Amino acid sequence: MFLSVLQFYIPAFIKRKVIRELARVTADAFECAAPELTGLSYKACLREYALFTNEQARRLIASGSDVDAVKDRLYKAAYQLGKDMRKRFRITKPEDVMKASRMMYRILDIDLQEDGPNGIKIDKCYFSRYYSAEVCQIISSLDEGVAAGLSGGGKLAFYQRLTEGNDCCKATFSVPGDRK
Numbered sequence: 001m002f003l004s005v006l007q008f009y010i011p012a013f014i015k016r017k018v019i020r021e022l023a024r025v026t027a028d029a030f031e032c033a034a035p036e037l038t039g040l041s042y043k044a045c046l047r048e049y050a051l052f053t054n055e056q057a058r059r060l061i062a063s064g065s066d067v068d069a070v071k072d073r074l075y076k077a078a079y080q081l082g083k084d085m086r087k088r089f090r091i092t093k094p095e096d097v098m099k100a101s102r103m104m105y106r107i108l109d110i111d112l113q114e115d116g117p118n119g120i121k122i123d124k125c126y127f128s129r130y131y132s133a134e135v136c137q138i139i140s141s142l143d144e145g146v147a148a149g150l151s152g153g154g155k156l157a158f159y160q161r162l163t164e165g166n167d168c169c170k171a172t173f174s175v176p177g178d179r180k
Helices: 002-006 012-030 042-063 067-088 094-107 133-151
Strands: 110-114 119-125 155-160 169-174
Touching: 012 042, 012 067, 012 094, 042 067, 042 133, 067 094, 067 133, 094 110, 094 133, 133 155
Parallel strands: none
Antiparallel strands: 110 119, 119 169, 155 169
């Protein structure tokens, strides 16, 4: 029931908490300090998180370090976040996975919509104004991990992105037990 209420209204303190948690796990994956977000408004937290993730991914690319290792750490950390949300909200049905996903993306100012059976479409993404295609490919490991954790092992796979010059992002999202 709480998940249903959050579809319509998410208090700013919850939004800030989610962004702080994402910043923490992202920083852990990049093996750096998280940005200081305490005391900032929701919009300021979101902006600082976007700047932080962009900077860390750009540094990673420029350093020639093992991008796949960081993507794996991002995925695993986000998987745990998704798994925790699944437990907290008692998510058991595929339609609840989509409700929780839309809620999470709304917190991040991303317009997530279903696009046919097992399809996802994003017309508006806050982060697309900050990220290059290469940065987006790295950071989307977080999306993939959260989706897998929320769904109990589902798979999110982007095949089109705003950051690549497209008019929207598109992905497939297979959820265990979904018979669409």
